[in-house]
Amino acid sequence: MIPETLKTELTARIAAAVTPREAAVDVMKELQRHYGWLTDEAVEEAALLLGLSPLQVEELATFYEMIYRRPVGKRVIHVCDSISCWAMGGEPLMAHLARQLGIEPGQTTPDGVFTLLPCCCLGNCGEAPAMLIGDTLFGRVTPESAAGILDTERKTITTAG
Ligand code: FES
Incomplete structure (x- = not known):
């Protein structure tokens, strides 16, 4: 209610x-x-x-792929798999995130923090590969920068209690 x-x-x-x-x-x-x-x-x-x-x-x-009809983690990571991002390393980025989080795309981490989902073009093609977490759009994401982004997101959740 x-x-x-x-x-x-x-x-x-x-x-x-x-x-x-x-x-x-x-x-x-x-x-x-x-x-x-x-x-x-x-x-x-x-x-x-x-x-x-x-x-x-x-x-x-x-x-709408940003509307979730099943439980998701506190932070949903949408990794763009459309053409520009695919050409600029979106696929290895997704594989890296999956490895780092220990889940497959479509799954949620056991601690309920992150859900990893592929998505269509985020309108950030000039900054490919792109991903979206909550309302924040990230561009030119590398495996290294992704690790930092996830750390920051995790801290935000911890701080928010
Ligand atoms: S193709 Fe990825 S943001 Fe457009």
């Missing part, structure tokens, strides 16, 4: 949108932020708020 304050805020955002569908991604992202992933309960709540059926919300959710 989401807090009343969040419900009020989302209702206002939906009212300000031209159509409820326009606000759907925003609503799903906020619910995801609240629950950690888009749970079945969140789908029901989004449907109620948006005046859509749960199935319609489900369909929209599967369309």
